[in-house]
Amino acid sequence: MLLALLLAVGPVPPEVAQKLVGGALTSGVAYARLQELTDAIGARLSGSPGAAAAVQWALKKLQQDGLAARTEAVKVPHWVRGEETAEILASPAGIGHRLAVTALGNSIGGSATAEVVEARSVAEIAALGAAVRGKIVFFNHTMSAPADYGKFVEMRSHGPSASGRAGAVAVLLRSLATASFRSPHTGLTIYDADAPRVPAAAVSTEDADLLHRLLQRGPVRVRIALGCRMLPDADSANVIGEVRGREKPDEVVLIGAHLDSWDLAQGANDDGAGVAMVMEAGRLIASLQQRPRRTLRVVLFMNEENGLAGGKGYAAAHQAELGRHVAALEADSGADRPLSVRLRTGEGGNAMLAPWLLPLESLDIHLEEGDAGGADLTPMDGALVPLVSVHPDVTHYFDIHHSAADTLDKIDPENLAKNAAAIAVVAYALAEMPATLPRPAARPATH
Numbered sequence: 408m409l410l411a412l413l414l415a416v417g418p419v420p421p422e423v424a425q426k427l428v429g430g431a432l433t434s435g436v437a438y439a440r441l442q443e444l445t446d447a448i449g450a451r452l453s454g455s456p457g458a459a460a461a462v463q464w465a466l467k468k469l470q471q472d473g474l475a476a477r478t479e480a481v482k483v484p485h486w487v488r489g490e491e492t493a494e495i496l497a498s499p500a501g502i503g504h505r506l507a508v509t510a511l512g513n514s515i516g517g518s519a520t521a522e523v524v525e526a527r528s529v530a531e532i533a534a535l536g537a538a539v540r541g542k543i544v545f546f547n548h549t550m551s552a553p554a555d556y557g558k559f560v561e562m563r564s565h566g567p568s569a570s571g572r573a574g575a576v577a578v579l580l581r582s583l584a585t586a587s588f589r590s591p592h593t594g595l596t597i598y599d600a601d602a603p604r605v606p607a608a609a610v611s612t613e614d615a616d617l618l619h620r621l622l623q624r625g626p627v628r629v630r631i632a633l634g635c636r637m638l639p640d641a642d643s644a645n646v647i648g649e650v651r652g653r654e655k656p657d658e659v660v661l662i663g664a665h666l667d668s669w670d671l672a673q674g675a676n677d678d679g680a681g682v683a684m685v686m687e688a689g690r691l692i693a694s695l696q697q698r699p700r701r702t703l704r705v706v707l708f709m710n711e712e713n714g715l716a717g718g719k720g721y722a723a724a725h726q727a728e729l730g731r732h733v734a735a736l737e738a739d740s741g742a743d744r745p746l747s748v749r750l751r752t753g754e755g756g757n758a759m760l761a762p763w764l765l766p767l768e769s770l771d772i773h774l775e776e777g778d779a780g781g782a783d784l785t786p787m788d789g790a791l792v793p794l795v796s797v798h799p800d801v802t803h804y805f806d807i808h809h810s811a812a813d814t815l816d817k818i819d820p821e822n823l824a825k826n827a828a829a830i831a832v833v834a835y836a837l838a839e840m841p842a843t844l845p846r847p848a849a850r851p852a853t854h
């Protein structure tokens with residue numbers, strides 16, 4: 408019996424496996440924390456009172472959990488939304504319609520009344536040439552699955568600058584979403600320094616369909632007014648908690664998530680859930696009888712959504728020790744059922760880690776080939792830190808992503824706890840294994 412139990416947990420001591428997996432599944436702490444973060448603090452866009460409150464809250468909780476906790480200051484963009492309206496104007500050809508819109512993050516404010524031109528890609532703007540001048544560009548697309556996000560996100564990030572350069576007066580983007588009940592989905596747009604800036608907003612997928620149908624029948628005029636604006640950069644911080652390694656305290660296993668959220672909702676799924684998971688993993692590991700060999704560092708990044716100041720600030724502040732970061736994980740893919748663990752590592756890394764993940768067999772979570780990453784980890788790309796992901800089912804992730812529907816009711820407490828268990832086991836394994844994962848090859852250049 409004892410032998411069977413030992414086999415089931417591999418090299419992980421049974422009492423550790425019990426404390427990490429059993430603890431996560433029964434404590435209820437991750438969900439209780441998420442409820443505090445969402446219902447009591449709420450939206451946490453960089454520079455907002457909610458973001459400031461979240462920093463203080465997280466610092467206190469990490470300290471309560473027995474981690475050595477601190478903040479590391481970062482300057483963040485401070486963008487505020489304001490009134491936002493848009494409508495299709497009535498004409499002899501048809502009635503008017505109010506549009507469900509929301510400004511893209513970091514958009515300038517302003518208003519415009521103009522005819523609409525539909526485009527299907529950023530590249531198409533150049534091809535349209537003079538047809539765009541003085542018009543509102545409407546970016547339409549066919550996103551229907553999570554994998555489509557990467558294909559179409561360029562229209563949000565760079566479509567407004569391409570349109571401004573071509574002489575457009577404003578931009579409407581079909582929300583990057585896999586479902587909608589007429590809720591527009593925001594997200595970051597990035598203005599090129601050399602392009603005229605135009606106001607840019609997301610429109611609900613239903614209203615995008617309406618625009619498309621009307622454009623098939625003739626010219627459509629829209630009036631749009633956005634009250635958003637950029638304020639001076641604000642003081643904020645990443646929040647860090649550590650369980651110091653008992654043998655190799657200089658070697659660091661980083662588990663992170665981002666503390667900021669968009670302003671339209673509570674940011675429960677993006678990324679309150681990730682925050683709750685990595686805090687719970689840190690709490691459970693801090694409660695073990697014996698600390699792991701290496702240092703576990705919980706990093707709650709600020710400003711992932713509209714600037715990445717926290718990720719960039721962390722990489723810069725810790726440049727000298729990134730070579731001793733032996734693994735890094737960011738939980739930022741929601742909180743649905745965890746399916747697998749994936750690695751970005753050198754040759755042989757998967758085989759090294761596999762036996763240490765046996766405690767996750769009971770949750771049907773397996774190591775699989777794939778890739779790992781996280782936006783806040785990209786600024787440390789050059790250091791070739793092995794990356795790890797606990798990969799949840801993301802089928803419904805983009806149904807609510809960056810929209811007013813990202814609220815606590817979308818989170819299943821049991822799946823949240825399973826994710827926390829998986830992160831706890833993965834983090835413990837990486838901090839305790841006798842050897843460290845081989846470092847991965849450099850990422851192939853994308854351009």
Ligand SMILES: [Zn+2]
Pocket residue numbers: 665677678711739
């Ligand atoms: Zn996120």
